[in-house]
Amino acid sequence: MLDDNNITSVKDISTAVINTNTVKVLNMWNNDLTSQEASAISDMMTCLEELYISDNKLGDDGAVIISKGITETNTLRVLTIGVNNITSTGAIAIANSLLHNTSLEELDMRFNAIGQDGATAIAQAITNNKTLKKLIINKCEITSTGATAIANSLLHNTSLEVLDMNWNAIGKDGATAIAQAITNNKTLKKLNINRCEITSTEATAIANSLLHNTSLEELQLSYNAMGKDVATAIAHAITNNKTLKELYLCGGTIDEQSAVIIMRSLHHNNSITKLYLLYRLVDNDNVKREVEHINRRRRKSNVQELLLYN
Structure with a gap:
């Protein structure tokens, strides 16, 4: 060393x-x-x-x-x-x-x-490389075009298991392409797209993609736009997805109602072990009741960590 x-x-x-x-x-x-x-x-x-x-x-x-x-x-x-x-x-x-x-x-x-051109070249490599399992390209000035290329490469790649591209302004097209990649990819296990300037429409599409995915075990979607529509889609995904184990939703615009919607979905899920959630109304009675309910169920469920940040 x-x-x-x-x-x-x-x-x-x-x-x-x-x-x-x-x-x-x-x-x-x-x-x-x-x-x-x-x-x-x-x-x-x-x-x-x-x-x-x-x-x-x-x-x-x-x-x-x-x-x-x-x-x-x-x-x-x-x-x-x-x-x-x-x-x-x-x-x-x-x-x-x-x-x-x-x-x-x-x-x-x-x-x-690395910018757009660097990201596009990396996408071509991902498409053809058969051994790379983990790629970290966070805060690399990747924008929509580069992110879209990388997402599209996941439609053909069969080796990559971890992709960390947080803190890149991937935009609407990039996030939409990622949603499609999640829907179809069979090998990716961990995806970090925190702080990627994803709007609520694209965040909803990403949540919906989890309904069709059978490989992803960890999704980090923190510090992007949230809201009730996204929370509802995430809750639906949690209810129906059987493989996701860790979900990170910190720093978004999650209000009390959205937090409750997401937490209630855990009652119907048997795979989630960690949920990291930020909500604004930490003292709200409804939120407290859901937390207590989940904590009582822990011995009968897989939930190991429920971290709620204010």
Whole structure:
């Protein structure tokens, strides 16, 4: 583990990793690494299984070099390269490398400005890649076009299990495409679309998509528009969905009536174990009664955590 240690000779580390072939996990978070060190990093990717290089200064030039390592390695399973001043140019290079890689299972690119073009390239990679299981692209300046492309790629992908794209302004079209993806995808287990500027119409469509989904176990939809219509759709989904285990609805415009509608649906559900809900009227008697009712049922139900935030 070499995180935050002001590394001075990445080339020496790379040589040692390659020559010994015993180091499988390398952490170089927050070491001011630039594109000048990228070649040495890329060289040792053929030996490593996990590489953590987030919070550095690799930039697009470094990302392009790292992408060559992704193409060549058949051992690397985990790569975190978030917060590295990577834009669409570097993201496209990394995405294209995934078309040839058969080992990578987790890729974390959070807090890089990959934009529409980078997201579209990643969507193409998701469509064709057969091994990637976890993708983190939160706060990557992905807008409607990029989000729609990624959502559409889920219609063809059969390996991705975790997708975290929170804090992106995915818009109406992006959210609508995600709803369609949830309806048809059979492998995604966790989806985080918190803070994605989703309106109540699209949030309702996403809730309705759960009526047809049989794989999703965790949905994070916090800090998007809610309201009674969304709450009603979510309650209907909770009542009928048999696989969802965790649901996060914090920070939305949920009033007392909506909170009660959602909580009452838990009486008819046998899969939900965690519900995170924000409501404005924490002292409301109706809400208190529902909480007490659910708490009394816990021994007879699967609900383990019911967290209500004010």
